[in-house]
Amino acid sequence: MLGRSARLPQRNGGKDMPKPFSVKSGDRFGKWVILGGLERKNNRTYALCRCDCGTEKLVSIQHMKTGASVSCGCYRKETHTIHGRSDSKLYQAWADMKTRCQNPGNTFYARYGGRGIIVCDEWQEFEPFMEWAVTNGYDEALTIERIDNDGNYEPENCKWITQSEQCQNRRSCRYITYKGITKNLTQWAKETGINCVTLGYRLSAGWSTEKALNTPSQRVAR
Numbered sequence: 001m002l003g004r005s006a007r008l009p010q011r012n013g014g015k016d017m018p019k020p021f022s023v024k025s026g027d028r029f030g031k032w033v034i035l036g037g038l039e040r041k042n043n044r045t046y047a048l049c050r051c052d053c054g055t056e057k058l059v060s061i062q063h064m065k066t067g068a069s070v071s072c073g074c075y076r077k078e079t080h081t082i083h084g085r086s087d088s089k090l091y092q093a094w095a096d097m098k099t100r101c102q103n104p105g106n107t108f109y110a111r112y113g114g115r116g117i118i119v120c121d122e123w124q125e126f127e128p129f130m131e132w133a134v135t136n137g138y139d140e141a142l143t144i145e146r147i148d149n150d151g152n153y154e155p156e157n158c159k160w161i162t163q164s165e166q167c168q169n170r171r172s173c174r175y176i177t178y179k180g181i182t183k184n185l186t187q188w189a190k191e192t193g194i195n196c197v198t199l200g201y202r203l204s205a206g207w208s209t210e211k212a213l214n215t216p217s218q219r220v221a222r
Helices: 061-066 074-079 089-102 126-134 185-192 196-204 209-214
Strands: 032-041 044-051 056-060 142-146 158-162 175-178 181-184
Touching: 032 056, 044 061, 056 061, 089 126, 089 142, 175 185, 175 209, 181 185, 185 196, 185 209, 196 209
Parallel strands: none
Antiparallel strands: 032 044, 044 056, 142 158, 175 181
């Protein structure tokens, strides 16, 4: 087992290897957990990984870090079968919540998983999350909010609020000046058609004002 500060060993003698990736045994990317050393082939660097379903294989580190590979394929099958809810807003809210906290390749990871925010064990599966949501006032017009902004995603620390209420929290309620015009997030959201929460996420993730206000919203394919 590698130490926390160790780098994964090279598996083919160090030939033609790029600068080592800062990954280690035990690191998780989606359902993948890194088990062993690096191997270079086809101009990519791979690590031996185990999927949560038990499948072991070499996986491209770049694909894991960018979110292009999150499982051996079982995740894709699950998202199309669980309760037939994979296209619902509630399922999307659950999937986005986990991605923000567990996928280092996600645009907003630095604001969530990167600063220690996790999704509780109970909510790693969709069914318990769905049960909590429907018994705690969930409606498609609402969005999930953590009561303690430094706390985790867990039943005791979450509630459902309107998007306008979320825009009033301290992290997303701000004034932005663009091309000499100053407005708050809610006003820019109305003008651009981009959700104010999305604008807040983008700016907190380091996007420029121009990019945040002019990039159309789109659902990330999984």
